[in-house]
Amino acid sequence: MSQTKHRIYTTSFASVYPHYVAKAEKKGRTKAEVDEIIRWLTGYTQAGLGKQLEAKTDCETFLAQAPALNPARDLITGVVCGVRVEEVEEPTMREIRYLDKLIDELARGKAMEKILRSSPQS
Numbered sequence: 001m002s003q004t005k006h007r008i009y010t011t012s013f014a015s016v017y018p019h020y021v022a023k024a025e026k027k028g029r030t031k032a033e034v035d036e037i038i039r040w041l042t043g044y045t046q047a048g049l050g051k052q053l054e055a056k057t058d059c060e061t062f063l064a065q066a067p068a069l070n071p072a073r074d075l076i077t078g079v080v081c082g083v084r085v086e087e088v089e090e091p092t093m094r095e096i097r098y099l100d101k102l103i104d105e106l107a108r109g110k111a112m113e114k115i116l117r118s119s120p121q122s
């Protein structure tokens with residue numbers, strides 16, 4: 001079995017990002033909401049996200065350098081691109097699928113607090 005990396009790993013995050021924004025905007029959501037989801041998942045600040053986009057960092061590095069992957073991300077379940085995200089074995093691919101799933105939920109009109117797996121604050 002070949003150990004070739006999936007093409008998405010070496011694709012720049014900056015080239016994938018406009019697709020996330022377009023998918024959201026097509027459904028009446030905003031770029032700000034897409035950014036909020038990415039920041040929630042990765043721990044990047046808005047400035048940090050901007051730097052990664054400018055640098056055209058590849059997806060694998062973008063996730064590897066994420067300041068603080070959200071511990072609540074393991075609450076993200078369901079199917080994206082015909083794949084059950086919680087069953088994806090390869091860690092980087094699972095992170096990519098998590099992001100895909102969150103953007104899908106945004107495009108489907110789900111409320112931000114549900115997408116961001118917020119529990120009521122006590």
